[in-house]
Amino acid sequence: MGRKGILSAGVFVWSLLTVGSGLAQNFWQIFVLRLGVGVGEASCAPAANSLIGDLFPANWRAKALSFFMLGLPVGIALSFAVSGTITKNYGWRTAFFVAGVPGVLCAIAVLFIKEPKRGATESHDIGEQKREGSPYKLILGSPTMRWIIISGAIHNFNMYAIGSFITPFLMRYHGADIQSANYVSMIVYGLMGAPGLFISGFIGDAMMRKRQNGRLLVGATAILFSIPFLFFALNQPQGATVPFLILMGTGCALMYFYYSTVYSTIQDIIEPGMRGTAMAVYFFAMYVLGASLGPYGTGMLSDFFTKRAAQIAGVTDVSQTALEPFRAEGLHSAMYAIPVLSILLALVLFAASRTVTKDIEKLQNWMREVKAE
Secondary structure (H helix, E strand, O other): OHHHHHHHHHHHHHHHHHHHHOOOOOHHHHHHHHHHHHHHHHHHHHHHHHHHHHHOOHHHHHHHHHHHOOHHHHHHHHHHHHHHHHHHHHOHHHHHHHHHHHHHHHHHHHOOOOOOOOOOOOOOOOOOOOOOOOHHHHHHOOHHHHHHHHHHHHHHHHHHHHHHHHHHHHHHOOOOOHHHHHHHHHHHHHHOHHHHHHHHHHHHHHHHHHOOOHHHHHHHHHHHHHHHHHHHHHOOOOOOHHHHHHHHHHHHHHHOHHHHHHHHHHHHHOOHHHHHHHHHHHHHHHHHHHHOHHHHHHHHHHHHHHHHHHHHOOOOOOOHHHHHHHHHHHHHHHOOHHHHHHHHHHHHHHHHHOOHHHHHHHHHHHHHHHHHO
């Protein structure tokens, strides 16, 4: 099938099941359909990243990946803007139909991509040759890869917590209606990511030319700088939507530095023939330990702080109706987990920056020896 075939099939499955979600009649039907959407999406990312690694040389990969990942903030922005408007006027089912149809066209377009030769852009062209042994042991045997996998879980926890709860937060805490909340979410979580990605790609490649751990240092520094913006955004008083938008949007833009700098680093430490597998292992941890736990963990924290706020106010009734006045405060307190975890994320990325040079040199030495044989 080839990588472009896998990519096309994944996009098609994602699109078809997204449309099907709009036809679901109960919770379990939509659960299974959304699970299938995840399967389709999971097959896309490793194939796409592997293709990009063979289309662009090492000193261009952060830029190339930043352009590729622009689909994330642009897609998110469109989803908030379009889904909020459609849901308000036509219902949530229609929103699924509108979301799924364009993907079918993309799946067809992917089939016209030219499949590049593996390793053609490397300084030592080794084709599809791989180091001996289990690919999973080789991937997890890299200290940098282990740090990156941990970072992916933490980063996705934060990103999916924001994505899942920013609109409810704006509605509960700042009093916005669903359409207005989605427009603010569109800017903060969507549009602000575009300049973050664009800038990070160029800075990451520029730093890589100066030092081999440059990309990871850029990513770690950006996450570190995002922390005060995230904290003070959440610290804004109720109704202060504009200051929240500016501060949270800046914090999210800095969080988007992560993708181009970290994804390109994976390609720096893994040979072309194993990059798809490496991305699959990384995405497994990123989504199972990060994306799935982000909304769940934040929701659990929100419930905990909601009940605590009610208890402090002297309310002993734990029914949903009795707790409703305290949900804004509960979610507000829960969202502070994001800047706290960002501190840990920055430390993990700085740790990865201390091991990456050795891992790059190890791979380059092996590729040089294989090429010389």
